[in-house]
Amino acid sequence: MINLAPTSYKESLRYARRNTLLWHWLLGFLIMITLASSTIILGKMYLQRETSRYVVLNEETEGQLQADNIEETLNQIEGVSNNLKLIIQVLSNRVIFSKLITQVGSVMPPGAVLADIEIGEVEGGIDLTAKSTDYNTATQVQVNLQDPSNKLFDEVDLVSVECNSESVIYPCTTIMRALFTKDNPYLFVNIKNSEEAN
Numbered sequence: 764m765i766n767l768a769p770t771s772y773k774e775s776l777r778y779a780r781r782n783t784l785l786w787h788w789l790l791g792f793l794i795m796i797t798l799a800s801s802t803i804i805l806g807k808m809y810l811q812r813e814t815s816r817y818v819v820l821n822e823e824t825e826g827q828l829q830a831d832n833i834e835e836t837l838n839q840i841e842g843v844s845n846n847l848k849l850i851i852q853v854l855s856n857r858v859i860f861s862k863l864i865t866q867v868g869s870v871m872p873p874g875a876v877l878a879d880i881e882i883g884e885v886e887g888g889i890d891l892t893a894k895s896t897d898y899n900t901a902t903q904v905q906v907n908l909q910d911p912s913n914k915l916f917d918e919v920d921l922v923s924v925e926c927n928s929e930s931v932i933y934p935c936t937t938i939m940r941a942l943f944t945k946d947n948p949y950l951f952v953n954i955k956n957s958e959e960a961n
Contacts, residue, residue: 866915867891870907874900876933888942890922894933898926901935908941916941 868877871893879892891908895901901924909919922938 863915866913867908870910870913870915872900872903872907875904875937878936888940891919891939891941893937893939895935895937896933898924898935901926901937904937905939908939911944914944914946917944918942 864877864880867880871877872895874896876894877891878894879890881890881892893901893904895904902921905919905921907913908916919939919941922940924935924937926935928934
């Protein structure tokens with residue numbers, strides 16, 4: 764079939780088809796942009812709503828916990844637990860602390876004081892901390908505690924001696940690890956054995 768239509772008419776038809784195709788592409792593009800924008804807007808709205816909901820839930824939970832005094836209860840439980848641990852340590856090592864502290868205090872050289880006593884991990888041993896006015900006094904504490912005439916310790920090892928000029932009265936701190944003598948009068952076991960012997 765021969766198309767005898769004028770050239771201008773043919774070009775008009777060609778451009779009309781192109782325009783229709785472009786309109787379809789433009790309409791599809793606009794629909795895609797509209798859908799993408801709607802998805803983004805709806806997603807943001809959903810996220811904001813969920814965030815607000817979780818903020819409210821979090822505030823309600825915190826308010827409930829504060830009302831129940833959970834933190835105070837946990838602190839009390841921890842305090843009781845620490846006290847029980849100390850009691851178990853003291854009883855397991857069978858040390859009479861009231862008499863031991865008095866005896867340790869009596870052998871301290873002038874210018875030194877007992878700062879702390881802790882039950883050591885070693886069976887039959889304790890950790891001692893003393894404060895003193897100078898380095899010589901700090902080392903003399905160890906010598907006095909290890910003296911056999913005191914009947915306190917078989918061995919007293921220096922862990923550390925530190926002097927700090929910031930402290931005015933007792934600038935030196937001495938940390939020692941000591942092992943009780945076998946016939947130490949400040950242990951329940953020895954007292955019990957001596958009573959049985961009598």
